[in-house]
Amino acid sequence: MVNFLVFSLCIVVIFGLANGFIGVDARRAFFVFGDSLVDNGNNNFLATSARANYPPYGIDFPTRQPTGRFSNGLNVPDLISKELGSSPPLPYLSPKLRGHRMLNGANFASAGIGILNDTGFQFIEVIRMYKQLDFFEEYQKRVSDLIGKKEAKKLINGALILITCGGNDFVNNYYLVPNSLRSRQYALPEYVTYLLSEYKKILRRLYHLGARRVLVSGTGPMGCAPAALAIGGTDGECAPELQLAASLYNPKLVQLITELNQQIGSDVFSVLNIDALSLFGNEFKTSKVACCGQGPYNGIGLCTLASSICQNRDDHLFWDAFHPSERANKMIVKQIMTGSTDVIYPMNLSTILALDSKIPL
Ligand SMILES: *[C@@H]1O[C@H](CO)[C@@H](O)[C@H](O)[C@H]1NC(C)=O
Numbered sequence: 353m354v355n356f357l358v359f360s361l362c363i364v365v366i367f368g369l370a371n372g373f374i375g376v377d378a379r380r381a382f383f384v385f386g387d388s389l390v391d392n393g394n395n396n397f398l399a400t401s402a403r404a405n406y407p408p409y410g411i412d413f414p415t416r417q418p419t420g421r422f423s424n425g426l427n428v429p430d431l432i433s434k435e436l437g438s439s440p441p442l443p444y445l446s447p448k449l450r451g452h453r454m455l456n457g458a459n460f461a462s463a464g465i466g467i468l469n470d471t472g473f474q475f476i477e478v479i480r481m482y483k484q485l486d487f488f489e490e491y492q493k494r495v496s497d498l499i500g501k502k503e504a505k506k507l508i509n510g511a512l513i514l515i516t517c518g519g520n521d522f523v524n525n526y527y528l529v530p531n532s533l534r535s536r537q538y539a540l541p542e543y544v545t546y547l548l549s550e551y552k553k554i555l556r557r558l559y560h561l562g563a564r565r566v567l568v569s570g571t572g573p574m575g576c577a578p579a580a581l582a583i584g585g586t587d588g589e590c591a592p593e594l595q596l597a598a599s600l601y602n603p604k605l606v607q608l609i610t611e612l613n614q615q616i617g618s619d620v621f622s623v624l625n626i627d628a629l630s631l632f633g634n635e636f637k638t639s640k641v642a643c644c645g646q647g648p649y650n651g652i653g654l655c656t657l658a659s660s661i662c663q664n665r666d667d668h669l670f671w672d673a674f675h676p677s678e679r680a681n682k683m684i685v686k687q688i689m690t691g692s693t694d695v696i697y698p699m700n701l702s703t704i705l706a707l708d709s710k711i712p713l
């Protein structure tokens with residue numbers, strides 16, 4: 353009798369695991385790689401200045417607490433998790449990411465990183481892109497130990513992946529200081545080519561690690577962030593050098609993704625090429641002035657409780673000098689879900705989810 357009970361309990365637990373029961377979303381795991389736009393707390397565990405785990409960050413988060421997300425509220429990965437009907441995957445460095453909680457996915461992103469290893473050196477300890485992928489390998493071993501190799505492979509192959517990086521390779525590397533090392537080494541077009549050749553290696557490795565549905569995001573209009581307006585812009589015009597960089601980089605990224613999909617023979621990668629300003633700049637009272645910061649456009653220094661902080665965060669496209677507000681993040685995710693092919697290529701997430709629901713995993 354006791355044996356039978358224990359046996360039934362096991363069945364319930366196993367059945368539960370397989371069906372997204374007990375808080376696990378086994379439907380589809382979600383993995384996140386990249387920089388501060390998608391970090392949800394990894395840097396809290398590192399000796400780095402690139403962190404957002406102090407107020408007023410998180411002022412509109414469900415808990416009203418800072419978490420390490422670089423926004424007033426939810427960030428893009430959080431909102432994608434909502435679309436998937438699951439809870440956001442935990443930061444990989446969180447001690448809570450153990451056991452069945454791993455089956456929901458993991459967030460490997462780290463604020464300050466770029467495609468290149470030398471990007472973000474000033475932040476001291478960050479998880480560089482190659483290290484995020486090393487962690488992804490380590491994660492896969494841990495999950496294999498938990499559910500077996502075959503099931504782990506299924507989980508990875510069936511997962512959705514988001515990777516967001518590249519902006520820092522300009523802002524926190526090439527244009528960090530006048531006459532930076534990289535700018536003496538490469539003219540801008542050659543730098544863009546070099547970046548993308550390195551990015552290609554990263555994306556190929558992700559594919560070899562089992563990724564089969566990957567959203568890759570471009571840099572957006574870097575020269576129009578409040579930080580750029582404050583330092584490099586004149587009279588509120590977007591900073592020309594960073595805008596030029598974005599205009600060279602983003603179309604070439606779309607080309608790279610097209611090429612990769614052709615080489616693989618399947619639409620593994622979808623690229624988001626968003627010019628947020630032309631798409632929804634007019635939806636905000638201001639797309640220039642950050643909600644939280646100081647100096648012109650609130651674009652200088654850090655966002656802290658000593659900063660000037662706006663009353664209504666929803667009026668602002670930018671929360672701080674570099675990062676979108678929650679409302680802007682919602683608009684970005686709406687584009688990811690339903691955007692046309694000039695915004696997300698070759699497929700938006702609605703199409704991906706519809707296609708995959710027809711494929712038995
Ligand atoms: C970054 O560093 C790792 C580890 O040392 C190395 O494998 C990788 O090739 C480096 N990437 C670049 C772009 O130099």
Ligand SMILES: *[C@@H]1O[C@H](CO)[C@@H](O)[C@H](O)[C@H]1NC(C)=O
Pocket residue numbers: 689690691692693699700702703
């Ligand atoms: C997604 O993309 C497809 C193809 O571009 C488009 O027809 C569709 O309207 C978009 N939105 C949704 C919700 O599928």
